[in-house]
Every structure is written in C-alpha cells, then in structure tokens.
Amino acid sequence: MKQDSFIYYTLHLADNALILGHRNSEWCGHGPVLEQDIAITNISLDLIGQARNFYQYAAKLMNKQNAPSPNGKEVGGEFTEDKLAYLRDVREFKNCLLAEQPNGDWAQTILRQFFFSTYQFYLYRQLQESHPDEQLAAIAAKSLKEVTYHLRWSSEWVIRLGDGTEESRKRMLNALENLWPYTGELFVPAAYETDRMDLKNIKEQWAQKVKDIFSEATLPYPAEGWMHTGGKTGMHTEQLGFILAELQFMQRAYPNSEW
Amino acid sequence: MSRTEEHTTVSAETKKIEMILEQVHDPEVPVLSVMDLGIVRDIKWNNDELEVIITPTYSGCPAMDVISLSIKMTLLSHGYKKIKITQVLSPAWTTDWMSEEGKRKLAAYGIAPPNPKQQVCNDKLFAPDEAVQCPHCHSYHTHRVSEFGSTACKALYQCDDCKEPFDYFKCH
Numbered sequence: 001m002k003q004d005s006f007i008y009y010t011l012h013l014a015d016n017a018l019i020l021g022h023r024n025s026e027w028c029g030h031g032p033v034l035e036q037d038i039a040i041t042n043i044s045l046d047l048i049g050q051a052r053n054f055y056q057y058a059a060k061l062m063n064k065q066n067a068p069s070p071n072g073k074e075v076g077g078e079f080t081e082d083k084l085a086y087l088r089d090v091r092e093f094k095n096c097l098l099a100e101q102p103n104g105d106w107a108q109t110i111l112r113q114f115f116f117s118t119y120q121f122y123l124y125r126q127l128q129e130s131h132p133d134e135q136l137a138a139i140a141a142k143s144l145k146e147v148t149y150h151l152r153w154s155s156e157w158v159i160r161l162g163d164g165t166e167e168s169r170k171r172m173l174n175a176l177e178n179l180w181p182y183t184g185e186l187f188v189p190a191a192y193e194t195d196r197m198d199l200k201n202i203k204e205q206w207a208q209k210v211k212d213i214f215s216e217a218t219l220p221y222p223a224e225g226w227m228h229t230g231g232k233t234g235m236h237t238e239q240l241g242f243i244l245a246e247l248q249f250m251q252r253a254y255p256n257s258e259w
Numbered sequence: 260m261s262r263t264e265e266h267t268t269v270s271a272e273t274k275k276i277e278m279i280l281e282q283v284h285d286p287e288v289p290v291l292s293v294m295d296l297g298i299v300r301d302i303k304w305n306n307d308e309l310e311v312i313i314t315p316t317y318s319g320c321p322a323m324d325v326i327s328l329s330i331k332m333t334l335l336s337h338g339y340k341k342i343k344i345t346q347v348l349s350p351a352w353t354t355d356w357m358s359e360e361g362k363r364k365l366a367a368y369g370i371a372p373p374n375p376k377q378q379v380c381n382d383k384l385f386a387p388d389e390a391v392q393c394p395h396c397h398s399y400h401t402h403r404v405s406e407f408g409s410t411a412c413k414a415l416y417q418c419d420d421c422k423e424p425f426d427y428f429k430c431h
C-alpha cells in the first residue's frame with residue numbers, strides 16, 4: 001500500500017507536468033509575437049520532458065511490483081511512459097485542476113504559468129532537498145533549473161501586464177478572477193501526499209512570492225475564499241476530457257502507431 | 260597482471276573510447292561532440308559489457324534518444340559488441356561541463372558559447388542582459404531578444420554593431 005501511494009505521487013507529478021505542457025503547446029504558432037511563441041513552447045518542452053522522467057520512473061516502479069493499473073484497470077503488457085500518458089482515462093489522471101484550465105487569452109496563460117511555476121519551484125526545491133527517494137530528488141533537481149527560467153519569465157510578464165496598459169490590466173484582473181479558485185487545491189494534500197511533503201511550508205512560500213510579484217504588478221492579492229478541489233484524486237473539470245481526446249486520439253485509434 | 264598495470268590498461272582503453280565518442284555529434288548543434296558537451300559522465304566495464312553513462316542537457320531535450328543510439332552505433336562500428344547506454348539525471352548537467360574546445364567550436368559555428376560565470380541562473384527579475392560577445396564581429400555591444408531560443412539550450416540575441424541576430428548557448 002505504501003508503494004502504491006508512492007506510485008500515485010509520482011504519477012501526480014507527471015500528470016501535472018504533462019497536462020500543463022500540453023496546454024502551453026496549444027500556443028504553438030499562435031503566440032502574440034514570434035519570440036514569445038517560442039518561449040511558451042520551450043516551456044512546454046521542458047514540462048513534457050519532466051513528465052517523461054516521472055512517467056518512466058512510475059512505469060519502472062509499476063513493472064517491478066507487477067502493479068495493476070493505478071485504478072485497477074488492466075493496460076496489458078509492460079507499463080511504459082507512453083501507456084501511462086496515452087492510455088489512462090480521465091479519472092486516473094491526478095493533475096491539479098489549475099493545470100487543465102483553458103489558455104484563455106495571453107494574460108490567463110501567463111497567470112496560470114506564474115501560479116504553477118511558483119508552486120513547482122518551491123515543491124521541487126523541497127523534493128530535491130528532503131525527499132528520501134533518490135530518483136525523485138534527481139528529477140526535481142534537474143527540473144528546478146528549468147523552472148527557475150519559467151518563474152522569472154512568467155513573473156516579468158505578470159508585472160508587465162498588471163502594471164501595463166488599461167487593457168492589459170483589465171485582462172490580468174479577469175484572469176485572476178478565473179484562476180484564483182483553482183490555486184487552493186495545490187496545497188490540499190491528497191492521501192498519497194500527506195506523509196510525503198510539507199505543503200504548508202510550500203503554501204507559505206508560494207503566497208509570499210505571489211504577494212511580492214502582485215505588489216510590483218499593482219494587482220490585488222485576493223482573499224482565500226472557496227476553492228475547487230478534486231483533480232489530485234481524479235475528479236476533474238470538463239476541460240481534461242477535451243485535452244485527453246486530442247492528446248490520446250492517435251494511440252487510441254491506431255494502437256502502437258509510431259512516427 | 261599487477262594492479263597498476265591493470266589500471267593503466269583500463270585508462271588507456273577509456274581514452275580510446277573517449278576518442279571514438281569525439282565522433283558522435285549533437286544532432287541539434289552538429290559542431291559539438293558528446294564529449295565537448297560534457298554529457299558523457301562515465302565509461303565503465305562490467306565484465307565484457309561496455310557501459311556509457313550519459314546525462315541530458317535539458318529534461319525535454321529531444322536529441323537524447325538519437326544521441327544514445329548514435330553512441331551505440333559508433334561503438335559497434337569500432338568493434339565493441341556488448342554496449343549499454345545508461346541515462347542518469349544526477350548530478351544535473353551544467354554548461355560548466357562544456358569543454359574549452361567545445362566553446363571555441365561553438366563560437367566559430369556562429370553560436371555564442373555560455374559565459375564561464377553563471378549570471379542569470381537565479382530568479383532575479385528584469386536582470387540586466389548578460390554581456391554576450393557577438394560570434395560574428397566580436398562586439399560586446401549586444402542585447403537579448405528572448406531568453407528562449409530555437410532549442411531549449413539557447414537564448415536569442417542581436418548584435419547592436421553588426422546587427423546580426425545570433426544564438427547564445429545559455430547558462431544552465
């Protein structure tokens with residue numbers, strides 16, 4: 001059981017990175033200017049790379065213990081990173097709801113990235129420093145270097161837009177209203193997280209960072225308020241179904257196809 | 260064979276393999292070999308099996324699978340039979356591991372090599388641009404266009420003197 005919970009946790013980290021990476025990749029060819037199109041798709045690539053590392057590790061752990069699929073459904077044959085990404089159903093995905101929220105406009109994509117990168121930054125730092133599992137700590141250490149870039153880039157954009165023109169500020173405030181109710185879930189531990197991570201500590205650091213950047217961006221830091229939860233245990237918004245339909249279509253329609 | 264003799268033979272053999280790996284290039288920056296990049300972390304013998312341990316530059320580096328395969332193919336073509344390529348993530352790769360020779364090759368190829376001192380690998384905002392030398396006219400009078408470039412490992416710069424845009428192999 002303890003091992004199952006560790007596998008769930010690894011899948012949770014993988015799903016977060018994959019789903020946000022996929023969302024960002026939807027900007028490919030649609031960015032506001034070429035340089036920023038390249039920036040957001042670079043961030044996508046980093047996230048999908050992180051997801052691959054976590055999935056590969058989860059697959060290895062699952063094969064080692066002859067695990068059934070995390071929710072009891074048989075996938076058939078050995079687990080691989082591809083099977084975990086392409087053949088699990090919505091309810092088996094454990095990503096936070098924030099990651100699956102739609103891109104909206106540039107302001108909403110930026111704010112989602114900023115909230116998420118801040119979270120990943122402190123999370124990976126904790127994983128790197130204090131997680132007893134060597135491989136998770138190694139993936140975190142590797143990813144942290146990339147997330148540092150993401151955090152700086154998204155922070156600068158939050159300030160630029162929040163403290164920018166009337167229009168950019170209006171869009172930032174709108175994004176804030178849309179996304180804020182999805183930030184609380186990041187710090188509500190799922191069963192597989194409780195004995196593993198100090199989310200209280202991450203929450204404090206996250207809130208401080210967001211307050212600092214918001215004050216430079218002249219954006220209001222909202223009250224805590226009611227928050228959506230459920231993503232970490234497979235209860236998703238309608239958004240994830242659409243993402244998976246696009247992400248998984250090829251493997252489902254043409255099993256084992258390669259390109 | 261005495262211990263010292265054995266040691267000499269092993270390191271001579273390792274040297275030979277390193278020379279062979281000089282011929283394996285990064286498909287995205289073909290002027291650099293895997294040795295120049297510093298991604299070969301160890302070369303080991305497990306009885307008759309040769310193990311090459313490599314580490315990715317970035318988590319999402321799409322070149323890693325191709326690189327693993329070309330290392331294997333190259334070693335096979337040099338007569339090595341049992342070859343294992345292992346990828347490790349820790350310690351994480353840094354641009355400090357790039358060889359001086361690699362940096363020279365990069366500059367000659369038109370890509371500004373990473374600065375020796377890491378200046379922007381922190382979360383400070385709106386940091387002044389790093390002084391990056393233009394690989395074309397060697398001016399330091401350049402500015403950053405975007406810190407994300409054509410591949411994960413590069414940032415985009417432009418020279419204010421010769422006006423040429425160029426890639427900078429960013430510090431990591």
Ligand SMILES: [Zn+2]
Nearest residue numbers: 393396418421
């Ligand atoms: Zn120049």
